[in-house]
Amino acid sequence: MSEPLSDSALDTIFRTARSYNGYTDRAVGEDQLHAIWELMKWGPTSANQLPARLVWCTGDDAKAKLAACVSETNRPKILSAPVSVVIAMDVEFHEHLPELFPHTNAKAWFDGNTELRAASAFRNSTLQGAYFIIAARALGLDTGPMSGFDQGAVDKAFFADQPGVRSNFIATLGYGDPASVYDRLPRPGFDRFNTIA
Amino acid sequence: MSEPLSDSALDTIFRTARSYNGYTDRAVGEDQLHAIWELMKWGPTSANQLPARLVWCTGDDAKAKLAACVSETNRPKILSAPVSVVIAMDVEFHEHLPELFPHTNAKAWFDGNTELRAASAFRNSTLQGAYFIIAARALGLDTGPMSGFDQGAVDKAFFADQPGVRSNFIATLGYGDPASVYDRLPRPGFDRFNTIA
Numbered sequence: 001m002s003e004p005l006s007d008s009a010l011d012t013i014f015r016t017a018r019s020y021n022g023y024t025d026r027a028v029g030e031d032q033l034h035a036i037w038e039l040m041k042w043g044p045t046s047a048n049q050l051p052a053r054l055v056w057c058t059g060d061d062a063k064a065k066l067a068a069c070v071s072e073t074n075r076p077k078i079l080s081a082p083v084s085v086v087i088a089m090d091v092e093f094h095e096h097l098p099e100l101f102p103h104t105n106a107k108a109w110f111d112g113n114t115e116l117r118a119a120s121a122f123r124n125s126t127l128q129g130a131y132f133i134i135a136a137r138a139l140g141l142d143t144g145p146m147s148g149f150d151q152g153a154v155d156k157a158f159f160a161d162q163p164g165v166r167s168n169f170i171a172t173l174g175y176g177d178p179a180s181v182y183d184r185l186p187r188p189g190f191d192r193f194n195t196i197a
Numbered sequence: 198m199s200e201p202l203s204d205s206a207l208d209t210i211f212r213t214a215r216s217y218n219g220y221t222d223r224a225v226g227e228d229q230l231h232a233i234w235e236l237m238k239w240g241p242t243s244a245n246q247l248p249a250r251l252v253w254c255t256g257d258d259a260k261a262k263l264a265a266c267v268s269e270t271n272r273p274k275i276l277s278a279p280v281s282v283v284i285a286m287d288v289e290f291h292e293h294l295p296e297l298f299p300h301t302n303a304k305a306w307f308d309g310n311t312e313l314r315a316a317s318a319f320r321n322s323t324l325q326g327a328y329f330i331i332a333a334r335a336l337g338l339d340t341g342p343m344s345g346f347d348q349g350a351v352d353k354a355f356f357a358d359q360p361g362v363r364s365n366f367i368a369t370l371g372y373g374d375p376a377s378v379y380d381r382l383p384r385p386g387f388d389r390f391n392t393i394a
Contacts, residue, residue: 130327197259
């Protein structure tokens with residue numbers, strides 16, 4: 001066991017953290033993108049699949065390419081954020097398992113089973129997407145996750161040469177501008193969506 | 198923006214945290230299950246869908262019911278953990294959106310679109326599953342997430358009266374026994390699965 005986090009740390013990663021629609025001018029360096037990965041990579045995935053593939057759009061061309069694939073509401077957010085990130089998944093992740101899960105032939109569990117691979121890549125890259133959000137917050141950054149985009153268009157624009165890679169969700173990243181957040185949405189108490197058995 | 202977390206807090210939620218196969222005898226109280234929810238509920242989901250439905254198995258009967266649906270390797274872990282949790286999803290989550298996302302008719306985006314609802318419930322309940330893992334760690338607890346189980350059997354055993362609810366993944370919860378962890382699996386550096394564009 002570990003010591004529980006301080007109240008202030010719990011606020012930073014959960015309680016007062018928000019999804020941002022706009023960011024301050026403060027730059028985000030490549031070293032910070034590496035630092036996010038160096039945290040999020042430790043989050044667990046089934047059989048260490050690590051199926052997430054991330055494209056960090058820092059240049060204007062890349063942001064414009066991504067913005068062309070998103071809903072009209074999301075377009076200005078993508079263009080103006082310091083970094084816009086595509087969280088994608090590799091349905092051929094099992095090719096890496098001899099290295100990532102070396103003590104048994106885990107690749108064989110997935111060979112030829114495209115349905116299992118699709119579900120596993122979706123579930124585990126989404127877990128990694130959540131680790132990305134929390135890792136960014138833990139480093140003092142903010143995110144704006146979005147699913148309002150054309151998945152096929154993003155895949156064509158970014159992964160045309162990688163047929164096994166498909167976009168999952170996208171997010172902006174930077175130092176959040178408090179003026180850009182909406183009113184907080186309701187979060188029900190334990191009894192609404194939880195059961196003790 | 199917020200202050201970055203301390204090195205020790207980053208260790209607790211990511212760097213030295215592990216998935217546990219066994220736990221100490223230290224009990225986990227219902228107040229702690231509530232405390233996990235009170236943190237994880239703040240993690241973002243698309244349009245505040247909050248599709249996760251959690252069943253916290255604390256009693257021997259519930260654990261036995263769940264253990265009957267899992268792989269042989271996972272059975273003793275489920276039976277001996279202080280708490281075993283089913284992280285499920287409600288594909289009828291859109292019925293709650295008039296309350297959870299009240300400023301627009303978000304329910305209408307999902308009415309009649311079962312494919313979109315299934316993908317949204319899967320993605321967003323998985324994000325919530327990751328928030329559960331991190332929230333438990335942030336409170337000094339440990340988890341052992343698993344996907345080696347019979348989804349249909351779990352749904353029949355736990356959600357027979359809720360046809361919209363389907364299991365996503367399961368996890369044990371408690372104070373981890375260090376003797377129960379395996380050697381750490383490799384986590385590649387940034388360049389392997391990330392691209393800067």
